[in-house]
Amino acid sequence: MSTFTNRVYAMVCRVPHGRVVSYGGIAALLGHPRAARGVGQALHALPDGADVPWWRVVNRNGEISIRGAMPGPQLQRALLEGEGVEFGGNGRIDWRRFGWDGQWEGRA
DNA sequence: ATAATGACTGAAT
DNA sequence: AATTCAGCCATTA
Numbered sequence: 001m002s003t004f005t006n007r008v009y010a011m012v013c014r015v016p017h018g019r020v021v022s023y024g025g026i027a028a029l030l031g032h033p034r035a036a037r038g039v040g041q042a043l044h045a046l047p048d049g050a051d052v053p054w055w056r057v058v059n060r061n062g063e064i065s066i067r068g069a070m071p072g073p074q075l076q077r078a079l080l081e082g083e084g085v086e087f088g089g090n091g092r093i094d095w096r097r098f099g100w101d102g103q104w105e106g107r108a
Numbered sequence: 109a110t111a112a113t114g115a116c117t118g119a120a121t
Numbered sequence: 122a123a124t125t126c127a128g129c130c131a132t133t134a
Binding site: 002035 | 133
């Protein structure tokens with residue numbers, strides 16, 4: 001795996017419990033503000049069993065961005081709800097409430 | 109090294 | 122506000 005991918009994983013691990021972040025957000029925090037897609041690719045290649053909370057990463061719309069047919073989108077949503085993240089009727093997450101800026105990592 | 113793909117985003121319609 | 126088009130990046134063939 002490349003250094004970039006490794007960095008993505010590290011950043012995703014920094015996302016606080018019960019909070020979500022966009023691909024572009026991760027990319028920006030890594031210093032690659034336009035590598036949102038690269039982040040997506042990195043998470044896509046993420047091996048099962050990895051201690052990386054990939055489910056805390058959603059698209060800019062605050063919605064599950066996974067196109068896969070199966071236990072992808074559904075699983076992610078379940079995991080997020082399990083952490084206290086609420087989904088709107090449209091299936092979107094209130095960014096103002098659960099959006100993570102990349103600062104305070106779980107402490108006010 | 110070139111071309112194609114994809115868990116993205118922002119601007120335009 | 123929702124949908125469509127084009128641009129960007131990293132990875133894989």
